[in-house]
Amino acid sequence: MTIEIELKFIATPAAAENLPGRLAAWPLQHSAPQKLTNIYFETESSQLRRWDMGLRIRGFGDSYEMTLKTAGQTVGGLHQRPEYNVALEKPELDIVLLPAEIWPAGTDLVTLQQQLKPLFSTHFVREKWVVTYLQSEIEVALDLGEVSADDESEALSEIELELKSGLREDLLAFAEELSTIGGLRLGSKSKAARGYALAQGKMPSELRPMPVLKVKPKATVEEGMRAAFTLALTQWQYHEELWLRGETKALHEIRQALESLRQVFSLFGALVPRKASSALRQSLTGLEESLMEENLQPELICFSPLSLQTQLALTNWIATERWRGFIDSKAETRLQGSFKRFCDIMLGRISADLKETFHRIRQFNEYQDKLTRLHRQLLAARLLAGAYSPEAVAAWLEDWQQLAQGIESSQTAKLDAYCRQALKHLAFWKNGSA
Secondary structure, three states, X not given: OEEEEEEEEEEOHHHHHHHHHHHOOOOEEEXXXXXXXXXXXXXXXXXXXXXXXXXXXXXXXXXXXEEEEOOOEEEOOEEEEEEEEEEEOOOOOOHHHOOHHHOOOOOOHXXXXXXXXXXXXXXXXXXXEEEEEOOEEEEEEEEEEEEEEOOEEEEEEEEEEEEEEOOHHHHHHHHHHHHHHOOEEEOOOOHHHHHHHHHOOOOXXXXXXXXXXXXXOOOEHHHHHHHHHHHHHHHHHHHHHHHHOOOOOHHHHHHHHHHHHHHHHHHOOOOOOHHHOHHHHHHHXXXXXXXXXXOOOHHHHHOOHHHHHHHHHHHHHHHOOHHHHHOOHXXXXXXXXXXHHHHHHHHHHHHHHXXXXXXXXXXXXXXXXXXXXXXXXXXXXXXXXXXXXXXXXXXHHHHHHHXXXXXXXXXXXXHHHHHHHHHOOOOHHHOOEO
16 A cells, blocks of 8 residues: 555646646656556445545556555645555456455455446546655656546546655645646546546536534544635635636635635634744735736636645645644644634624624614625634534524625615624524534
């Protein structure tokens, strides 16, 4: 078994063309382009997918290899997954050759083998360079081709950076060096994930407003903070893809995701000094300003160096826990405290702020002046409300959201009633956890 650590970029034709010249800045070994075919297997009931596994046979020249990838972690475009590789004499699936301990207890391998069928395939030309960068060896692969399932297909134009030896921090730093090429954006989905979506007819199509953040029971404050950053980044990347596919309303959700990131920094600001995130927050500000311009072209924004560098910085922030270099022992103790208790306190503060903000408001222009603050507090509440009764949380959010929508649609005659209803709502965080 090996642990695969890689970053994926989606590349424009211009970026792919400019890649070799940019790589020439470092010592490297080049491999000639090679045609690769990958066939991915699955059962009719998607059993491997439910186990968070991916199984393929790769053909290159007269050689074949069976690969199984198991559950891992993806942050931004950084993928870390255990993988098992077995050389094959011919392109025929034989899962008995894989280590027995990787399968769930009680798995009948003979029956599973019979149920596995080809689901989709990828066909592409791969050109590789192994680059020496700082203390690490990084394989750079340019893949141009397509992923196919039945009669459906989608183009592949990817640049993958895989850490062959050395430090994950070097991989992230090298990715930042390449970001100046332009025409790149982080790819949060693997080829397998894209193939599964294509085979099942589930390419991203629907808006997904910011959900209430869920964390594991008894999570620490630090785990909650990390989960909040990851959720906001996931929201950003999901809606970025929708925006590029022509869904204009996805731009609003991208802005919401960026504002959610700001709320995470604000919520945990007493624990993590501002100087720890100053450069990242500055990049967020620049990106937010660019997204407020008129007649935006998604391709120019999503494939811009600023967008990529901001996502890379955020990925680095999450994956390497960069805040740890700026906290003292007191903050460390608080970060290891109960996230649930932290949420109790912060939700109380949000409630107090909303009550102070909307108490005794009577004029429509006053409501308008407070709308941005209301939106921000509702986003913050969504990042803190996952440990409580979903029904109570939904009811509380609905009342305040009704007020926000009333302000947006100028329902002047109803605003006072909406406001009174929201202000008198019970505090769900005082009623126990789900």
